[in-house]
Amino acid sequence: MKVFPTAEEFLRHHSPERPVLALRPHALVRATEWFVANFPGRVLYATKANDAQPVLDALAEAGIQAFDVASLPEMERVRHIDKAELYYMNPIKSRIAIVRAYREFGVRCFAFDSHDELDKVLAETDGANDLTLFLRIACPNTHSLIPLEGKYGASAEEAPALLLRARQRAARLGITFHVGSQAVVPAAFGEVLTQVGELIVSAGVLVDAIDIGGGFPARYPHSDPPSLDRYMEEIVRAADALAVKHTCELMCEPGRALVAEAEAVIVRVDARRGDTLYINDGAFGALFDAAFSGFRFPVRCVTPGREDLGxxxxxxxxxxxxxxxxxYLPGPFVLPYAVGEGDYLEIGQVGAYGRVLANRFNGFGEFDEVVLTDEPMLSMFGERRSEDREGARSMRLERLRGSRY
Structure with a gap:
């Protein structure tokens, strides 16, 4: 991919017909290094968030060696990374997928949330004695913008018996959960860790690992969560209260928090009707969350020569x-009044789930790609995280006038 300092500079040399995915590898590396340095345990990457090869390579170079995978294709994407350890954390898997994961991809870590699924894993690995088995427990997603409860997770009533049974067969035993995507309250993790502690005591088993899942947030115009330091403080506080704190490995699976701000999409305005813009990417492309999850992504006009639109x-x-x-992306997306047909817009924070949810409906869904070296419009890391809410409006205006970061 060619490298440019800004989207504006890229557009001075190109007039792309297709939308353009703009990768900022330095933002990805910064986020990864922060998590590796600040999380009190092992950091896995949730591959589902963005499985582009440049993204996976940058994550590995920044210190990620373990990957949460949910399918055989994701295993294929990750397998080339030297010394990569794969965690098959999808609680329901096909039998052939279990066989191939164990024998072809070297997977030894499996999640389950029922007796049937535990039976399946044990049977298809021929009762292997080198398994790490993670019991996925159900937990409320009351503090997240995208709840993930209801599909997976053993109930509080079912969990003790499942732990006892798995303990008899596992080389290592773990518990895992997910507080929901874009968790905006740090206490979400502490509350469930407290439940985990109570479960361990009631089941009377030795647990070797606790995987607190993902859910760590990114910044968006509609969602400005507390600093990630606050999340780490809450996790450390709750983990220190566990009876197994000295013998249990703590793990997490960030996806969105690592890659959201590392990718943007550059789109062209093909028509304007009043206060509605028709662009060349949308709900069936990299902007799925803006249509179906109520997300408002940061946006700015990046048309060269249109830096001062008033x-x-x-x-x-x-x-x-x-x-x-x-x-349809309801937004609202705040832009200069003069924006119209032929203008290009940069829509930020699409590094999480944008690329992987895009499809070819109506023949669209193909992207050009470019690398940018400037800063993302919003960030949870570095100086941008310290900008106060009162300054947000002036920041936005400066971006819209074409200033560079």
Whole structure:
């Protein structure tokens, strides 16, 4: 991929017909190094968030050696990374997937949440004595923007018996949970760790690992969570209260927090109707969350020569390029009033789930790719995290006028 200092500089040399995924590897490395340095345990990467090869390579170079994988294709993507350790944390798996994971990809860590699934793992690995088995427990997702409860997880009533049985067969035994995606309250982790501590005591088993899952947040115009330091403080406090704190490994599986700000999408405005812009990417491309999860991504006009569009602002809605009326991004996305057909917009924070959720509906869904070296529009890390809320409006105006970060 070619490298440019900014989206504006890229557009001075190119007039792309397709939307452009813009990767900022330095933002990815910064986030990864922060987690490796500050999380009190082992950091896995949730591969589902973004499985692009440059992303995986940068993560590995920054210190990630363990990967949460949910499918055989994800294992294929990660297997080339030297010394990569794969954790098959999807609680329900096909039998052939278990066989191939164990025998072909060297997977030894499996999640389960029922007696049936435990039976399946034990049977398809021929009763192997080198397994690490993680019991996925159910927990409320009351502090997250995208709840993930209801599909997976053993109940409080089921969990003790499952732990006891797995303890008899596992080389190492773990407990795992997920507080939901984009958890905006640090206490979410502490509350469930307290439940885990109570479960361990009631079951009377020795647990070797606790995987607190993902859910760590990124910054968006609609969601400005506390600093990640606050999350780490809460996790350390709750983990220190566990009876097994001296013998139990702590793990986490960040996805969004590592990659969200590392990728943006550059789109072209193909039409304007009042306060609605029609762009060449949308709900069935990299902007799925803006249509179906209520996300508002940061946006700015990056058309060369259009740096000063005036102070007037308009709250725009966006339509994507497909013929489906569901291809609608309500926003609002605040841009200069003068934005119109032919302008290019940079939409940030799409590094998490944008690329992997894009599909080819209506023949769209193909992207050009570029590397940018400037800063993302929003960040949980470094100086940008310290900017106060009162300064957010002036920051946005400066971005819209084409200033570089």
């Amino acid at each position: 102070p007037a602002e308009t709250a725009f809605a966006l339509f994507g390029p497909t013929c489906d009326s569901a291809d």
